[in-house]
Amino acid sequence: MTHLQAGLSAATLEKAKAELKENPETLHQDIQEVRDMIITRPDIGFLRTDDAFILRFLRARKFNHFEAFRLLAQYFEYRQQNLDMFKNLKATDPGIKQALKDGFPGVLANLDRHGRKILLLFAANWDQSRYMFVDILRSILLSLESMIEDAELQVNGFILVIDWSNFTFKQASKLTPSMLRLAIEGLQDSFPARFGGIHFVNQPWYIHALYTVIRPFLKEKTRKRIFMHGNNLTSLHQLLHPEILPSELGGMMPPYDMGTWARALLEHAYDEDAEPDVGTDGGPDAHAFSVQDLHRDVDKNLSPQTMKRSQSVVDPGILKRPDKAKCDEDNMQPLLSLD
Numbered sequence: 001m002t003h004l005q006a007g008l009s010a011a012t013l014e015k016a017k018a019e020l021k022e023n024p025e026t027l028h029q030d031i032q033e034v035r036d037m038i039i040t041r042p043d044i045g046f047l048r049t050d051d052a053f054i055l056r057f058l059r060a061r062k063f064n065h066f067e068a069f070r071l072l073a074q075y076f077e078y079r080q081q082n083l084d085m086f087k088n089l090k091a092t093d094p095g096i097k098q099a100l101k102d103g104f105p106g107v108l109a110n111l112d113r114h115g116r117k118i119l120l121l122f123a124a125n126w127d128q129s130r131y132m133f134v135d136i137l138r139s140i141l142l143s144l145e146s147m148i149e150d151a152e153l154q155v156n157g158f159i160l161v162i163d164w165s166n167f168t169f170k171q172a173s174k175l176t177p178s179m180l181r182l183a184i185e186g187l188q189d190s191f192p193a194r195f196g197g198i199h200f201v202n203q204p205w206y207i208h209a210l211y212t213v214i215r216p217f218l219k220e221k222t223r224k225r226i227f228m229h230g231n232n233l234t235s236l237h238q239l240l241h242p243e244i245l246p247s248e249l250g251g252m253m254p255p256y257d258m259g260t261w262a263r264a265l266l267e268h269a270y271d272e273d274a275e276p277d278v279g280t281d282g283g284p285d286a287h288a289f290s291v292q293d294l295h296r297d298v299d300k301n302l303s304p305q306t307m308k309r310s311q312s313v314v315d316p317g318i319l320k321r322p323d324k325a326k327c328d329e330d331n332m333q334p335l336l337s338l339d
Helices: 010-020 027-040 051-060 065-081 094-101 133-147 151-156 177-189 205-217 220-224 233-237 260-271 291-301
Strands: 117-122 158-163 195-201 226-230
Touching: 010 051, 010 151, 027 051, 027 065, 051 065, 051 151, 065 177, 094 133, 094 260, 117 133, 133 177, 133 260, 177 205, 195 233, 205 226, 220 226, 226 233
Parallel strands: 117 158, 158 195, 195 226
Antiparallel strands: none
């Protein structure tokens, strides 16, 4: 076992070896193989290339060097192409803070039987008068950035449960294809997390309609991991034991406190109305992605005048998102109309 595996239990070490093909004897060589590919994408600012950081991408792609590098490239490219979304990416940002306090996401204390962290989204909590859908996405990405530091979760992964109870047609009508695609690109294509299952509970008919629209953007592997339970909580409990679930999901635990995860990230700032000044002293946002570095490097090295097209072994068509200027106006229209 190398120092890079120091945070793993014996059971997780064995799982990493059996399921992810992680070999301590070749670990540093595997990491270097991915690092050596960075030169093939001079159009991307790779702001972190240390061993521990690259390792999480290898684990997310079962030590396939090419796929791990593609995910690494997409991680940084997604952030370059959505700079506004990653500006002020910290828990005390007003939109993120309110989304966190409303339980976006909720995070259960107990792991499932496979050691996976369970994230909850109670969709009806979205207060559209106070923050936007993009703030929910930002709060989820910020939360994942914090949790993925845990080597156990890099190997074991996550479960996402979305409870659509009382999510109204009016709320759903605010969603657009571009919003949903942004979320899919950020979570499915550009983040080094292993999602073992996505569970829809109590979803109304219009959520089925939304899923039909976004389904073409989902990878086949993702589609196979989406479970539509409706109001059949028995089928949910066959996959997630009720002993670890809150009562809202038919579980044996108390009702979920929406502020639990928000308090963990915000600490003393949870009850503050105004956003505090945040220094660099390792406070509650010390884990956040360095957006300042991203802006500085992109402004300096990746302007349209200096950016060079790559002749990479990686197919640029796979890694690059379509030019936003060419997107059809329909992407900005609501998927469901109230008219």
